[in-house]
Amino acid sequence: MKAAYIVGHGGNxxxxxxxxxxxxxxxxxxxxxxxxxxINRVDLYMRDSGAGITHQLPQIMGLDGAGTVDEVDPDEPLLKPGQAVLLHPGIGCGRCAFCQRGEGVLCVRMSLLGEHRDGTFAQFVSVPAGNVFPMPAGLSFTEAAALGVNHLTAWRMLFTKAQLKPWETVLVFGIGGGVSLAALQLARLSGSRVIVTSRDDSKLERARALGADHAINGRTQDVAKSVMAATGGRGVDVVFENVGAAVWSSAMKSLVRGGRLVTCGATTGDQPPADLRRIFIRQLQILGSTLGNFDEFRDLLDFVERTGLKPVIDSEYTLDQVHAALDRIESGAQFGKVALRID
Incomplete structure (x- = not known):
C-alpha cells in the first residue's frame, strides 16, 4: 500500500x-x-526528533483519519464492510486501572497512531474495533478526519475539564490553529461567549465570521487589559490555552476569581512563571488535558450530528504532496486543518 513515512529525523x-x-x-x-x-503539530515533532516517544523507524505518520471499513470480524455487531467511519487515535491496554474505569486516555501504556505505531498517512490502517466510530452524517471524509484529534481534545478541555457552562465566557488563545478553532466552534454552539486572540488581523476577522464575540490582536493590544474591557472588568470564566510561556501571564491575569485555565500545549515553552500568589489568592484552577476517551468521542460525534458543526479546513493536499502540507503547518499561516486526501 502507499504511505507517507519517516525514515529518520530532521526535515522533509x-x-x-x-x-x-x-x-x-x-x-x-x-x-x-x-x-x-x-496534519497535526505532533507530525512535525515526530519528523523533527520524536524525542521521548517510543517508536521504530520506518514509521507511517498521522494520528487521525476517516475512510471505509475494509475488513472486519463477521460477528462484529456495530461495523460492516463499506461503512463510513473515523478513528480514535489512542489505543489503550485495556487492563490498567485507568482503562478499567473508562479513562483510557490516561492509560499507562497508551499507544498513539503516528507516534508509537504506524498511523493514518496510508491507504490502510488496522486498529481495535473500539477505536472505530461511524461517521456523522453530512460530513466529508476530510471533515470527519479533523474531529479525531483537535475537536476531541477541545471537547474534553472545555466540557470535562473546565466544565464550561452556556452562560460563561471563554478566552481562546491562538485562533487559526485547529484545536483553537475547534474550541471556538464548540463553545459558541453550546451557547457560551467567546473571546479570541491572534497576532494576525485577518485570522481575527475570520474568527468573528465564525461567531467570536470579541477579538484581540496579541501583537498590538494588551490581552489582559482588552479582556477586562470586554468583560466590564470581571475577567473570563475559562481560559483555553495551548501556546505556553509566551501567553501565560496574560492568561492568568484574564481570569475571574475562581476561574479555570485549561491547557493542552506549550509551543512557545513549557516553563512559564507559576504566579503562585495569584493562583491561591484568586483561587484559580490550572487544568491539564490531552485528547479524550471513547465516551467523550461519542458525545462529540452526537453533538456534531445534532448541531451540523463542520470543522474548518484550511487546505487539502494529496499524499504525494505531504511535504507541502507539512510546510503549511510549519509556517503557522493556516486557518483550520491542513488535510491529506488518500486516494
Missing amino acids: EVVKVGQRPLPERHAGHVRVRLHAAT
Whole structure:
C-alpha cells in the first residue's frame, strides 16, 4: 500500500512516500481503507526528533483519519464492510486501572497512531474495533478526519475539564490553529461567549465570521487589559490555552476569581512563571488535558450530528504532496486543518 513515512529525523528529507506492507488484521480489529487524514503539530515533532516517544523507524505518520471499513470480524455487531467511519487515535491496554474505569486516555501504556505505531498517512490502517466510530452524517471524509484529534481534545478541555457552562465566557488563545478553532466552534454552539486572540488581523476577522464575540490582536493590544474591557472588568470564566510561556501571564491575569485555565500545549515553552500568589489568592484552577476517551468521542460525534458543526479546513493536499502540507503547518499561516486526501 502507499504511505507517507519517516525514515529518520530532521526535515522533509526524512519523509518518504512509497510502498509499505499492508497491515495485517487481527481478531477484534478492523482494517480501514483511509480516504482522508489531517496534519497535526505532533507530525512535525515526530519528523523533527520524536524525542521521548517510543517508536521504530520506518514509521507511517498521522494520528487521525476517516475512510471505509475494509475488513472486519463477521460477528462484529456495530461495523460492516463499506461503512463510513473515523478513528480514535489512542489505543489503550485495556487492563490498567485507568482503562478499567473508562479513562483510557490516561492509560499507562497508551499507544498513539503516528507516534508509537504506524498511523493514518496510508491507504490502510488496522486498529481495535473500539477505536472505530461511524461517521456523522453530512460530513466529508476530510471533515470527519479533523474531529479525531483537535475537536476531541477541545471537547474534553472545555466540557470535562473546565466544565464550561452556556452562560460563561471563554478566552481562546491562538485562533487559526485547529484545536483553537475547534474550541471556538464548540463553545459558541453550546451557547457560551467567546473571546479570541491572534497576532494576525485577518485570522481575527475570520474568527468573528465564525461567531467570536470579541477579538484581540496579541501583537498590538494588551490581552489582559482588552479582556477586562470586554468583560466590564470581571475577567473570563475559562481560559483555553495551548501556546505556553509566551501567553501565560496574560492568561492568568484574564481570569475571574475562581476561574479555570485549561491547557493542552506549550509551543512557545513549557516553563512559564507559576504566579503562585495569584493562583491561591484568586483561587484559580490550572487544568491539564490531552485528547479524550471513547465516551467523550461519542458525545462529540452526537453533538456534531445534532448541531451540523463542520470543522474548518484550511487546505487539502494529496499524499504525494505531504511535504507541502507539512510546510503549511510549519509556517503557522493556516486557518483550520491542513488535510491529506488518500486516494
